Amino acid sequence: FYSPAVNYLSVGSAPPARSFICSFPGCNATFNKGWRLDAHLCRHTGARPYVCQYEGCGKSFTRDFHRARHFLTHSGERPFECTAEGCNQKFGTKSNLKKHVQRKHENQQKLYSVIFITGSWENQTNQF
Numbered sequence: 543f544y545s546p547a548v549n550y551l552s553v554g555s556a557p558p559a560r561s562f563i564c565s566f567p568g569c570n571a572t573f574n575k576g577w578r579l580d581a582h583l584c585r586h587t588g589a590r591p592y593v594c595q596y597e598g599c600g601k602s603f604t605r606d607f608h609r610a611r612h613f614l615t616h617s618g619e620r621p622f623e624c625t626a627e628g629c630n631q632k633f634g635t636k637s638n639l640k641k642h643v644q645r646k647h648e649n650q651q652k653l654y655s656v657i658f659i660t661g662s663w664e665n666q667t668n669q670f
């Protein structure tokens with residue numbers, strides 16, 4: 543009878559991949575990558591090691607890509623574009639775009655949703 547799992551256990555060694563262990567008391571979480579442990583440790587300490595280097599800003603973040611996304615607001619890059627007809631305004635973050643849509647195009651959305659709700663309601667009453 544061939545069983546690779548039993549053979550592996552008989553060696554008696556722990557998996558070598560997960561070698562980064564959280565030293566926080568009572569946690570013992572293990573990770574196979576050093577940066578994963580670093581990111582995990584921030585949950586315990588509340589530390590934000592990624593600080594924005596822009597002059598006069600100094601905002602700090604738990605993840606590198608959070609900082610990178612934030613930095614777009616300084617560099618003027620605006621990858622999020624409003625898709626509403628005749629608008630085409632651009633925004634640095636998705637949430638800013640969302641706010642804009644809610645403010646500027648909210649009435650349009652309400653109009654559409656009212657039509658949709660009324661239509662479905664009529665369909666339902668016809669079925670009864």
Ligand SMILES: [Zn+2]
Pocket residue numbers: 564565566569570571582583586
């Ligand atoms: Zn931990």
Ligand SMILES: [Zn+2]
Pocket residue numbers: 594595596599600601612613616
């Ligand atoms: Zn900044």
Ligand SMILES: [Zn+2]
Pocket residue numbers: 624625626629630631642643646647
């Ligand atoms: Zn717009």
